[in-house]
Every structure is written in C-alpha cells, then in structure tokens.
Amino acid sequence: MLEQLLNKFITSQGSKLEMDEEKMAVANYGLQIIVYSTIGVILIFFIASLLGAVMAAFAAFITAALLRTFSGGAHCKGPLKCMSITCMVFPLLGVISVNISASAAAYSYYTTGIIFLFALLSFYKFAPVDCANKPITCSLQKKQLRLVSFSLISIFLLLSIVFQYRYYEIVLAGQLGILWQSLTLWPLSIKITQRYDQLLAKN
Amino acid sequence: MFSKVKLAALSGLFAILSLVAFASAASASVFAHYQPNLPKSLRK
Numbered sequence: 001m002l003e004q005l006l007n008k009f010i011t012s013q014g015s016k017l018e019m020d021e022e023k024m025a026v027a028n029y030g031l032q033i034i035v036y037s038t039i040g041v042i043l044i045f046f047i048a049s050l051l052g053a054v055m056a057a058f059a060a061f062i063t064a065a066l067l068r069t070f071s072g073g074a075h076c077k078g079p080l081k082c083m084s085i086t087c088m089v090f091p092l093l094g095v096i097s098v099n100i101s102a103s104a105a106a107y108s109y110y111t112t113g114i115i116f117l118f119a120l121l122s123f124y125k126f127a128p129v130d131c132a133n134k135p136i137t138c139s140l141q142k143k144q145l146r147l148v149s150f151s152l153i154s155i156f157l158l159l160s161i162v163f164q165y166r167y168y169e170i171v172l173a174g175q176l177g178i179l180w181q182s183l184t185l186w187p188l189s190i191k192i193t194q195r196y197d198q199l200l201a202k203n
Numbered sequence: 204m205f206s207k208v209k210l211a212a213l214s215g216l217f218a219i220l221s222l223v224a225f226a227s228a229a230s231a232s233v234f235a236h237y238q239p240n241l242p243k244s245l246r247k
Contacts, residue, residue, distance in 0.1 A: 003239075013213055013216075013217075014217065016210070016213060017210070017213060017214060017217060019217070022242065022243070022244045023217075023221070025242035025243075025244070026220075026221050026224045026225075026242050026244060026245060027217045027220040027221055027224065028220075028242075029224040029227070029239055029240075029241065029242050029245070030219070030220035030221055030222070030223035030224035030227070031220050032237075032239040033223055033224070033227055033233055033239065034220070034223060036233075036236045036237045036239070037233070037234065037235060037236055039236075040235055040236040041235075061235065064235070065234040065235040066234070068231075068232055068233075068234055068235060069230045069231065069232065069233075069234045070230060070231055071231055071232075072231035072232040073232060075232065075237070075238045076237070078237065079236070079237035079239075081237075082236050082237035082238070083236050083237060086235055086236050127231075128231040128232075129231070129232075130231065130232070131232065131238055133238045133239060133240045133241060134231075134232060134233075134238050134240075134241045135241075135246070136231060137246075141229075145230075145231045
C-alpha cells in the first residue's frame with residue numbers, strides 16, 4: 001500500500017516535470033529507500049527506547065547496516081516483512097547486550113575472537129549476497145564489495161579491541177550486529193527468510 | 204512566481220532522490236530494511 005502511495009506521488013509530480021518513465025522509476029527507487037529506512041530507524045528507536053536499550057540497539061544496527069551495504073544478505077519480499085524482522089532484531093540485540101555485558105566482560109577476548117572468526121569465515125564464503133530485487137552481475141563490483149566488507153570487518157575488529165575496556169556494552173552490541181549480519185549471509189538464513197515470507201503470505 | 208519556485212523545489216527533490224538511487228545502486232544491498240526493485244537503468 002505504501003509502495004503504491006509513493007509510486008502515485010512520483011508519477012503525479014514527475015509528470016509535472018515532464019519526466020520519462022525510467023527517470024521516474026529511479027526517483028521512485030530513491031524515495032522508497034529514504035521512506036523505508038526512515039520508518040525503520042524511527043521504529044527501532046521507539047522499540048529500543050521502550051526496552052531501555054537505545055544506544056546498544058543503534059550500535060548493533062549501525063554496525064550491521066554498514067556491513068550490509070557492502071555484503072548484502074537475506075531480504076524479505078515485502079517492506080513490512082523486512083521491517084518487522086529488523087525492528088525486532090536490533091532492539092533485541094541491544095537488550096541482550098545491556099543485560100549480559102557485565103558478566104560477559106570477563107570473556108571479552110573469547111567472544112571477540114569467536115565472533116570475528118565466524119564473521120570472516122561467513123564473509124569469505126558468501127559475501128556479497130545479492131537478492132532478486134538487486135542482482136549483482138558485474139564480477140568487478142563483487143570483488144570491490146568483498147574488499148570493502150573485509151576492510152570494514154578489520155576496522156570493527158580494531159575498534160572492538162581499542163574500546164572494549166571502556167564501552168564494552170556498546171562494543172558487544174556492535175559485535176552482535178556483526179554476528180547477525182554474518183548469519184544473514186548463509187544460505188540457511190535465506191531459506192528461513194523465504195519460509196517467513198511464505199508464512200506471512202498465508203496469514 | 205509561486206509555480207516557478209514549486210517547480211524548482213520539485214526538480215531539486217527529484218535530483219536528490221535520483222542521487223540516493225544512484226548511490227545505492229553501487230552497493231550490494233540497501234543498508235537496512237526492505238530492498239526495493241532496482242530500476243532497469245541502474246542495473247549493470
């Protein structure tokens with residue numbers, strides 16, 4: 001419904017500028033990205049603030065979102081389905097981080113090591129993962145995306161080591177975001193997402 | 204006068220939307236949430 005509304009807005013305003021269909025499709029794509037992302041961020045903020053984990057939820061969200069831009073991952077078929085997962089997962093990761101950071105701090109080197117090893121393995125095996133709505137066909141682009149993904153992982157690892165004594169709650173949330181993003185690259189996650197799509201389509 | 208300003212604002216808005224679309228086309232996926240269908244002209 002929201003998709004149709006946005007499409008209607010672009011068509012009516014674009015025709016005033018005498019734009020052709022392809023230019024309107026590009027503008028519509030840009031508008032959809034802005035609108036869905038804004039709604040998603042507001043919802044994450046709202047849910048996370050209800051659960052008392054805004055900072056941690058956003059640490060997990062920003063880390064995963066940055067990696068997702070270059071590594072891709074599983075996507076649902078509709079905006080509401082995709083948003084429902086994102087808006088549940090990141091506040092939840094924030095809450096987990098807030099609640100376990102004090103007890104997990106003693107094992108921070110182990111958790112950091114395990115999460116980053118798993119992330120590197122996942123990225124090495126699968127990144128970048130495209131989806132039906134945005135296929136990646138150019139091999140050069142794939143190589144570049146892989147390179148940026150690995151560079152980002154390295155930067156996050158460095159930041160984790162530097163800040164884990166001072167801001168472990170935030171660091172742990174970021175690491176959980178990396179873990180989540182790594183999981184979305186696996187073929188099993190894509191299958192689970194497809195099942196979730198089918199389940200919601202039936203109801 | 205008002206319609207000219209409105210038209211200029213609309214052109215600016217469409218330019219920003221197109222810029223967002225082009226910037227996103229170079230990535231593997233939208234940074235979060237739903238991935239809309241990529242227009243044909245942005246596919247490589």
